[in-house]
Structures are given as structure tokens and as C-alpha cells.
Amino acid sequence: MGWAIALxxxxxxxPLDLPPERREPREAALRQCLDIGVAALKAKRAPLDVVELVVRELENCPHFNAGRGSVxxxxxxxxxxxxxxxxTKKCGAxxxxxxxxxxxxxxxxxxxxxxxxxxAFEGAEAFAREQGVETMDQSHFITLENIERLKQAKESNRVQVDYTQPILKETIVADGESQVGTVGCVAVDVHGNLAAATSTGGLVNKMVGRIGDTPIIGAGTYANSFCAVSATGKGEAIIRATVARDVAALMEYKGLSLQEAAAYVVEKCTSKGTTGLVAVxxxxxxxxxxxxxxxxxACATEDxxxxxxxxxxxxS
Known part of the structure; x- marks a missing residue:
């Protein structure tokens, strides 16, 4: 048994033809964040510290839908x-x-x-002020790319994926919404200690006050003594399927391997085009x-x- 990390x-x-100017910065950011996580695990940092550190870096990157890049x-x-x-099932959201x-x-x-x-909302931000957490003016989080995404979504009257593509009227989905990206990290150390962390800006053009799967224990994020899971995709579908908890439950109660449990949940319990996850x-x-x-x-293991x-x- 050795350490492992996935994000x-x-x-x-x-799209398979994602332009290099959109693909390469994201790949570079994944590589940088993976390197940070690996270095932390090699330095024997606790998995909880590792996943927080990696997700902070992903939040600070404007190319992903969390923190600086929030839709x-x-x-x-x-x-x-x-x-x-x-x-240990300690958690915060x-x-x-x-x-x-x-x-x-x-x-x-x-x-x-x-x-x-x-x-949540005012109470969470009041707590942030009490704790001296770093804050920024909201303009810091509003990128030109996300302004354009919102414009496209409003023109098509839909809740839209966060990847900016030409939107054709015939591509509008029946329920008026689609999945969107998130960032997350899971890690395990050489002692079998596990942690998961997930962060997101949600859906483009979402209603004010909408809450997705990311902060819901057992939906977008979960860890126990068997595994740690961070999910991404269409939040409503992930919530309905309790994706992260079901992976752990299949391991705990049915004796499935991590690979078997995750494959079953993603392929059998959620609709195609809605769900992704990383787990250790x-x-x-x-x-x-x-x-x-x-x-x-991205992922890496001690071997x-x-x-x-x-x-x-x-x-995959």
C-alpha cells in the first residue's frame, strides 16, 4: 500500500477538437496541481492538508469553474x-x-x-469575516470568459455547460439545463488515511440561491474508511443518485472493488452525459x-x- 492522489x-x-488555447492551459494547471499534491504527500502531509492545498490551487486558476473561474x-x-x-467522517461545507x-x-x-x-450565504460569509479569511471584491471572480458564457446562456434561455461553444437552438436540451464542471481532489497516505475536497461555481445562468451537489455530503463529496470520492457534472443528477456515498456503500456492503463500485454508479445509476468522479x-x-x-x-501513485x-x- 502506498500513497495515491487524483484530481x-x-x-x-x-469537444474533441477543443482549441489548443483552451486545452493547454488546463492541462498545465492539472500538471502543476498534481505536482503540488505529490510533493505534499511525499513530505508526509496529512491527506486533509493535501486535498485542501490542491483545491486551493485549482480555485485560484481562472481556467476552471471554481474560485477565480466561477461561472x-x-x-x-x-x-x-x-x-x-x-x-473519520469529519466534514465541512x-x-x-x-x-x-x-x-x-x-x-x-x-x-x-x-x-x-x-x-451558507450571509452566515457563511459572516463566519469568514470572524475567522479572518481572505476575501476579494466580487469583480475578482468575474472573468471575461464567464461574462460571455452567461450571455450565450441567456440568449439560448438555458442553464449552460461552462465550456464556451457556439450554441445552436437545436442543441437545447429538453429540461433546459446541462452539466457543468467543478474541481476536486482525493488523496490517501501510506497509512490508509483518506480525504476528499470539492469546489465549484455551479451552473452558468443558474437561479440565485441554487445549491448543487458539491457541498452535499454523500452526493458530490464523501470519505470514509473505504474510499474518498469527489464528483463533478450535473449537480441535480448527482444529488438524486447520491453518487459519492453509493461508491463507498457498494464497497462497504457489497464488497466491490473501488473500480467496480465507481463504474457501477457512473454507468448504471446516473444518466449518460451527467456524471464524473475521481476516487481513491x-x-x-x-x-x-x-x-x-x-x-x-490527473492522478499519481507512489509506485x-x-x-x-x-x-x-x-x-479511466
């Missing part, structure tokens, strides 16, 4: 959310953040400094499953395996 930058309808609500604002959890630099760190403070698990087991297994066109992802990918591959 994602969102799953969705990522915009129907009113042109940001509402960020995040969750963190470890194998936040939603509705408009000015907190790193939502994942506030989620950890909720876990460690309050008697609660989940704080207490024995150092990794899986990165998705039923979307692609998922920005030297390393991967950075977007579209399906044999190791």
Missing part, C-alpha cells in the same frame, strides 16, 4: 460552494459565497471551528470514471504511475 477540473461535453448566476453574480471530508478567496478553506474551518457541518481507496487504488464526453483529470488526461483512455 479533476470538471466533466462535461468537452455566473442569472443575475451576473458568483455563488461559490465547497466541501471537505476525511475518513459552504455555499453561496460571493467574496471568499478560497471556499475550500472556509469549508475546513466550518469543520474544525464550529459545531456544525454546513454554513484506503489501499491506494485510483479510479477516474465519467459518462460525459470528457473530464479534465510511479502518473496520468493527465481529458478524454477516455484505457486507464
Amino acid at each position: 479533476h477540473g470538471g466533466a462535461g461535453d468537452i 455566473l448566476t442569472s443575475q451576473g453574480t458568483v455563488e461559490m460552494e465547497a466541501c471537505i471530508m476525511d475518513n 459552504v455555499s453561496g459565497l460571493t467574496n471568499v478567496m478560497n471556499a475550500i478553506s472556509l469549508a475546513r474551518l466550518v469543520m474544525e471551528k464550529t459545531p456544525h457541518i454546513y454554513l 481507496s484506503c489501499t491506494g487504488e485510483i479510479t477516474m470514471q465519467f459518462n460525459t464526453t470528457g473530464m479534465f483529470r 510511479g504511475h502518473s496520468e493527465i488526461a481529458i478524454w477516455p483512455s484505457l486507464s
Whole structure:
């Protein structure tokens, strides 16, 4: 058994001809964040520290839908959310953040400094001020790319994926919404200690006040003594399927391997085009499953395996 780490930058309808100017910065960011996580594990940092550190870096990258790159609500604002959890089942979550630099760190403070698990909106931001958490003016989180995404979504009267593509009227889905990316990280150390962290800006053109799967324990984020899971995709579908918890439950109650459990949940329990996840087991297994066109992802293990990918591959 050795350490292992996996991270994602969102799953969705990522076109195979994604232009290099959009693909390469994301791949470079995944590589940088993977290197940071690997270095932390080699330095014997706790998995909880590792996943927080990696997700903070992903939040600070404008190329992913979290933190600096968060997509915009129907009113042109940001509402960020995040969750963190470890194998002791300690967890913390936040939603509705408009000015907190790193939502994942506030989620950890909720876990460690309050008697609660989940704080949202004004209460969460008041707690952030009490804790001296770094905040920025909301304009820091509003990028030109996300302004354009919101414009496209409004023109098509839909809740849209976060990948900017020409939107044709015939591509509008029946339920008026689609999946969007998120960022997340899972890690296990040589002692089998596990942690998961997930952060997102949500859906383009989402209603103000909408909460997705990311901060919901057992939906977008979960960890126990068997595995740690971080999900991404269409939040409503992930919530309905309790994706992250079901992976752990299949391992715990049915004796499935991590790979078998994750494959079953992604392929059998959620609709095609809605879900992706990264997960690690207490024995150092990794899986990165998705039923979307692609998922920005990366992983590494102590035995030297390393991967950075977007579209399906044999190791997914």
C-alpha cells in the first residue's frame, strides 16, 4: 500500500477538437496541481492538508469553474460552494459565497471551528469575516470568459455547460439545463488515511440561491474508511443518485472493488452525459470514471504511475 492522489477540473461535453488555447492551459494547471499534491504527500502531509492545498490551487486558476473561474448566476453574480471530508467522517461545507478567496478553506474551518457541518450565504460569509479569511471584491471572480458564457446562456434561455461553444437552438436540451464542471481532489497516505475536497461555481445562468451537489455530503463529496470520492457534472443528477456515498456503500456492503463500485454508479445509476468522479481507496487504488464526453483529470501513485488526461483512455 502506498500513497495515491487524483484530481479533476470538471466533466462535461468537452469537444474533441477543443482549441489548443483552451486545452493547454488546463492541462498545465492539472500538471502543476498534481505536482503540488505529490510533493505534499511525499513530505508526509496529512491527506486533509493535501486535498485542501490542491483545491486551493485549482480555485485560484481562472481556467476552471471554481474560485477565480466561477461561472455566473442569472443575475451576473458568483455563488461559490465547497466541501471537505476525511475518513473519520469529519466534514465541512459552504455555499453561496460571493467574496471568499478560497471556499475550500472556509469549508475546513466550518469543520474544525464550529459545531456544525454546513454554513451558507450571509452566515457563511459572516463566519469568514470572524475567522479572518481572505476575501476579494466580487469583480475578482468575474472573468471575461464567464461574462460571455452567461450571455450565450441567456440568449439560448438555458442553464449552460461552462465550456464556451457556439450554441445552436437545436442543441437545447429538453429540461433546459446541462452539466457543468467543478474541481476536486482525493488523496490517501501510506497509512490508509483518506480525504476528499470539492469546489465549484455551479451552473452558468443558474437561479440565485441554487445549491448543487458539491457541498452535499454523500452526493458530490464523501470519505470514509473505504474510499474518498469527489464528483463533478450535473449537480441535480448527482444529488438524486447520491453518487459519492453509493461508491463507498457498494464497497462497504457489497464488497466491490473501488473500480467496480465507481463504474457501477457512473454507468448504471446516473444518466449518460451527467456524471464524473475521481476516487481513491484506503489501499491506494485510483479510479477516474465519467459518462460525459470528457473530464479534465490527473492522478499519481507512489509506485510511479502518473496520468493527465481529458478524454477516455484505457486507464479511466
